[in-house]
Amino acid sequence: MVTSLLVMKGIVKRFPGLLANDNIDFEVAPGEVHALLGENGAGKSTLMNILSGLYVPDAGEILLRGKRVTITSPKEAIELGIGMVHQHFMLIPAMTAAENIILGLRSPKEPWLGLAEAETRIRALSERYGLSVNPRTKVSELSVGEQQRVELLKALYRDADLLILDEPTAVLTPEEAESLFAIIHRLAGEGATVIFISHKLKEVMRISDRVTILRHGRIIGTVVTAEATSAQLATMMVGREVLFEAFPKSGGGSTVMAVKNVTYVTAEGKKALEGVSFDLRESEVVGIAGVDGNGQSQLARIVTGLLPPASGRIELLGQDMTGKTADCFIRAGVAHIPEDRNKMGLSGDMSIAENLVFKSIDQPPFSSLKGFRLHHAQVREHALKLAGEYDIRSAGVNTFCRNLSGGNRQKVILARELSQTPVVLVAVHPTRGLDVGATDFIHRQIIDARDSGCAVLLISSDLDEVLRLSDRILCIYEGKIMAELSGKEPDLERIGLLMAGKGAEE
Amino acid sequence: MKKIARASFFPVLAVMLALLIGAVLILIQGKNPVLAYGFLLQGALGNKGAIAETLVKATPLIFTGLAVTLAYRCGVFNIGAEGQLLLGALGATWAAIYLEVPAFLVLPVSLLAGFLAGGLWGAIPGYLKAKRGLNEIINTILLNYVAIQVVSYFVTGPMKEPPGYFPQSAQVPQAAWLDKILIGTRLHSGLILGLVFAAVVYYFLFHTTYGFSVRLVGTNRDAAEYGGINVPRNFVLAMLLSGGLAGLAGSVEILGVRHRLMNGIASGYGFDGIAVALLGNLHPVGVVIASVFFGVLRTGANTMQRAVGIPASVVGIIQALVIFFVVAAATLKDPSLLRLGRREKGEDKAC
Ligand SMILES: Nc1ncnc2c1ncn2[C@@H]1O[C@H](COP(=O)(O)OP(=O)(O)OP(=O)(O)O)[C@@H](O)[C@H]1O
Numbered sequence: 001m002v003t004s005l006l007v008m009k010g011i012v013k014r015f016p017g018l019l020a021n022d023n024i025d026f027e028v029a030p031g032e033v034h035a036l037l038g039e040n041g042a043g044k045s046t047l048m049n050i051l052s053g054l055y056v057p058d059a060g061e062i063l064l065r066g067k068r069v070t071i072t073s074p075k076e077a078i079e080l081g082i083g084m085v086h087q088h089f090m091l092i093p094a095m096t097a098a099e100n101i102i103l104g105l106r107s108p109k110e111p112w113l114g115l116a117e118a119e120t121r122i123r124a125l126s127e128r129y130g131l132s133v134n135p136r137t138k139v140s141e142l143s144v145g146e147q148q149r150v151e152l153l154k155a156l157y158r159d160a161d162l163l164i165l166d167e168p169t170a171v172l173t174p175e176e177a178e179s180l181f182a183i184i185h186r187l188a189g190e191g192a193t194v195i196f197i198s199h200k201l202k203e204v205m206r207i208s209d210r211v212t213i214l215r216h217g218r219i220i221g222t223v224v225t226a227e228a229t230s231a232q233l234a235t236m237m238v239g240r241e242v243l244f245e246a247f248p249k250s251g252g253g254s255t256v257m258a259v260k261n262v263t264y265v266t267a268e269g270k271k272a273l274e275g276v277s278f279d280l281r282e283s284e285v286v287g288i289a290g291v292d293g294n295g296q297s298q299l300a301r302i303v304t305g306l307l308p309p310a311s312g313r314i315e316l317l318g319q320d321m322t323g324k325t326a327d328c329f330i331r332a333g334v335a336h337i338p339e340d341r342n343k344m345g346l347s348g349d350m351s352i353a354e355n356l357v358f359k360s361i362d363q364p365p366f367s368s369l370k371g372f373r374l375h376h377a378q379v380r381e382h383a384l385k386l387a388g389e390y391d392i393r394s395a396g397v398n399t400f401c402r403n404l405s406g407g408n409r410q411k412v413i414l415a416r417e418l419s420q421t422p423v424v425l426v427a428v429h430p431t432r433g434l435d436v437g438a439t440d441f442i443h444r445q446i447i448d449a450r451d452s453g454c455a456v457l458l459i460s461s462d463l464d465e466v467l468r469l470s471d472r473i474l475c476i477y478e479g480k481i482m483a484e485l486s487g488k489e490p491d492l493e494r495i496g497l498l499m500a501g502k503g504a505e506e
Numbered sequence: 507m508k509k510i511a512r513a514s515f516f517p518v519l520a521v522m523l524a525l526l527i528g529a530v531l532i533l534i535q536g537k538n539p540v541l542a543y544g545f546l547l548q549g550a551l552g553n554k555g556a557i558a559e560t561l562v563k564a565t566p567l568i569f570t571g572l573a574v575t576l577a578y579r580c581g582v583f584n585i586g587a588e589g590q591l592l593l594g595a596l597g598a599t600w601a602a603i604y605l606e607v608p609a610f611l612v613l614p615v616s617l618l619a620g621f622l623a624g625g626l627w628g629a630i631p632g633y634l635k636a637k638r639g640l641n642e643i644i645n646t647i648l649l650n651y652v653a654i655q656v657v658s659y660f661v662t663g664p665m666k667e668p669p670g671y672f673p674q675s676a677q678v679p680q681a682a683w684l685d686k687i688l689i690g691t692r693l694h695s696g697l698i699l700g701l702v703f704a705a706v707v708y709y710f711l712f713h714t715t716y717g718f719s720v721r722l723v724g725t726n727r728d729a730a731e732y733g734g735i736n737v738p739r740n741f742v743l744a745m746l747l748s749g750g751l752a753g754l755a756g757s758v759e760i761l762g763v764r765h766r767l768m769n770g771i772a773s774g775y776g777f778d779g780i781a782v783a784l785l786g787n788l789h790p791v792g793v794v795i796a797s798v799f800f801g802v803l804r805t806g807a808n809t810m811q812r813a814v815g816i817p818a819s820v821v822g823i824i825q826a827l828v829i830f831f832v833v834a835a836a837t838l839k840d841p842s843l844l845r846l847g848r849r850e851k852g853e854d855k856a857c
């Protein structure tokens with residue numbers, strides 16, 4: 001057996017009221033792609049943050065290349081050749097890719113910046129690993145996939161040979177994910193070692209050599225990927241079998257929301273939406289299938305009142321809602337699971353309990369005297385109930401949301417939106433970053449909402465999700481609805497073509 | 507209990523570090539820091555009169571500290587408490603001298619006028635931020651200078667006391683004075699008013715839905731917008747109330763201590779309010795405690811200077827260091843403080 005590159009032994013990490021890593025033994029061989037799998041809040045990010053110097057463990061030791069090391073800061077981790085790409089990028093938007101990459105490093109030509117030399121080296125690295133990015137472009141002008149490449153380059157530039165990727169594909173389009181996999185193969189081929197965190201079993205099966213599974217802060221086991229099936233992995237992960245059974249499709253009832261000929265033009269003058277029309281009906285899920293960035297973001301914001309359309313009409317139960325504020329949409333019963341949970345869906349510096357009520361705070365029982373006096377006891381009780389129902393794992397409902405794991409943050413949003421028994425639910429990537437168990441749970445909640453009469457607009461770049469939940473499917477491409485298909489046995493090939501802008505009728 | 511210990515850890519640490527460095531500075535001047543601090547404490551707390559004087563200084567700081575706290579909780583950095591205080595002082599003086607109301611109403615009407623004048627002065631940058639997206643930090647700073655000139659204009663012009671030798675207003679009528687609450691000292695009922703307002707601000711922030719909205723806007727503006735909250739209105743509201751509180755600082759200083767308007771009346775209470783708010787952990791209770799601490803420094807400084815011969819400016823340095831360490835500690839705890847005023851508030855924690 002080859003000696004391990006990395007051994008973590010007996011790692012313990014405690015947060016107030018919570019044991020995030022419970023005596024973890026973890027080992028990685030040199031040159032392998034090692035996947036880390038586990039439910040939301042299992043402690044994956046915590047373990048990797050320990051390795052990259054962001055957290056200091058309460059107990060345990062780390063051996064790197066056979067030598068015992070202590071890592072107390074990201075700087076030390078980098079010196080040891082450990083580089084981490086966090087799920088939320090840590091780049092400075094106003095600076096160029098190259099400037100971001102050399103940030104914090106000593107220039108060999110001090111006091112000059114040595115930007116030209118840096119750019120040459122960056123280009124060489126890009127070439128070698130197939131990480132194409134223009135070093136002179138400002139980060140704010142890069143797509144998410146490109147920003148991720150900058151993060152990778154940043155690590156490689158510092159000579160990292162152990163790369164940690166925390167849920168790198170959660171924010172990528174399928175194409176971008178494909179090219180990331182190619183890059184990971186290249187990296188492994190060049191001798192680098194990669195630790196890869198993902199909730200998508202398909203990806204794990206495809207890309208990794210071995211998989212380690214975590215549950216409730218403990219190691220369940222490590223298996224060789226080639227000898228495992230995704231069903232097995234799922235079972236190890238959640239401790240029970242996860243059956244993705246099909247849901248019965250629904251015919252839908254009367255029209256609840258009508259979107260009529262909606263157009264939207266961005267500040268740069270680009271047509272993000274063009275003549276979009278569709279109905280949302282009672283007890284029906286309408287799925288929008290499309291590659292990210294084809295107008296879905298704008299559509300979601302328009303039908304929830306966050307963005308006024310350039311032209312066109314939104315009607316809710318026969319009433320004109322065009323140009324009304326988000327508040328009016330909320331009052332009329334339009335729930336919204338937003339695209340970016342951290343930026344919009346939650347306030348990280350407020351508690352779980354407060355985040356669970358911020359849309360209904362002015363209503364009884366959370367407040368009285370016409371929405372003046374706040375009732376903390378009721379807010380708390382409500383939070384305890386929802387935390388139980390939605391399995392929100394934390395040290396308690398007074399925990400700040402910023403201290404929640406990615407998946408648990410999403411559950412807070414879902415709990416808030418679904419607990420209001422909405423008339424319309426606009427769900428954008430509702431299960432992004434959620435583990436398989438939680439994904440199944442959320443899907444059931446959405447179907448339950450549908451069955452009790454809710455009209456659902458599902459916007460997701462995960463085609464499997466769209467197919468599983470939708471009663472009708474609309475394909476979107478460059479801001480236009482290309483075609484409508486029935487959710488019953490849809491023609492997959494046709495959807496693929498439509499999403500690529502081909503094969504529309506007329 | 508544990509919560510209190512955690513909340514006060516960094517402020518206490520910041521104060522100790524600042525005092526430590528202050529001690530080094532005193533040593534460098536060849537003086538004994540223990541002795542110097544001893545005199546400082548004696549000067550501030552040594553007898554009834556000293557304690558009263560400390561509390562007299564703490565009173566306007568409570569108001570300005572609350573003012574900065576309230577705005578900050580809404581994500582607005584109000585550097586303009588100094589100017590709002592001045593306008594409040596002007597408003598209160600004007601109402602007390604020129605408004606003809608029954609005697610028992612003179613005091614409340616003056617306070618109200620002070621609140622409104624400061625509030626409107628604060629609402630200007632609030633409105634500009636809400637409607638035009640203009641940076642409130644710059645606007646509040648600039649309005650401080652305008653406020654100084656406005657007061658100067660009034661005390662040398664329309665409100666100048668006859669016969670007009672000094673640039674100051676007439677004395678406000680006795681009916682408008684805040685009662686003394688400790689015989690033989692300058693301590694007045696403005697202190698009690700300050701404590702009442704600390705309780706009111708606490709209740710507003712943490713027990714009303716308006717305060718809840720303010721805090722949501724302050725912690726994540728995008729989430730507030732998404733939650734159907736009228737963000738611009740909250741900016742204006744927060745700055746109106748914040749300015750009003752700072753205006754009250756000026757009012758109680760006039761009605762409780764000076765009894766007339768003159769130049770230089772703000773004497774840095776507005777700026778120190780920023781330090782008080784930060785040292786007080788942006789919490790009304792903390793603000794009260796921090797105000798008393800700054801009152802001690804202000805009052806004790808002169809005694810120290812006289813007794814040991816160290817310039818009182820050492821105290822200024824200590825105050826500045828306290829702010830420095832508090833901000834440093836706060837950013838350690840919460841990097842988002844560094845980004846205050848920036849529109850995008852993403853998350854910084856990996857997951
Ligand atoms: N700074 C912190 N303070 C308090 N609790 C924390 C902190 N960071 C993480 N936790 C808690 O520790 C647990 C493990 O979190 P971690 O982020 O490691 O989960 P994860 O496995 O990465 O989950 P996900 O797949 O949802 O990202 C969670 O319950 C989380 O709430």
Ligand SMILES: [Mg+2]
Nearest residue numbers: 045405406857
């Ligand atoms: Mg995570």
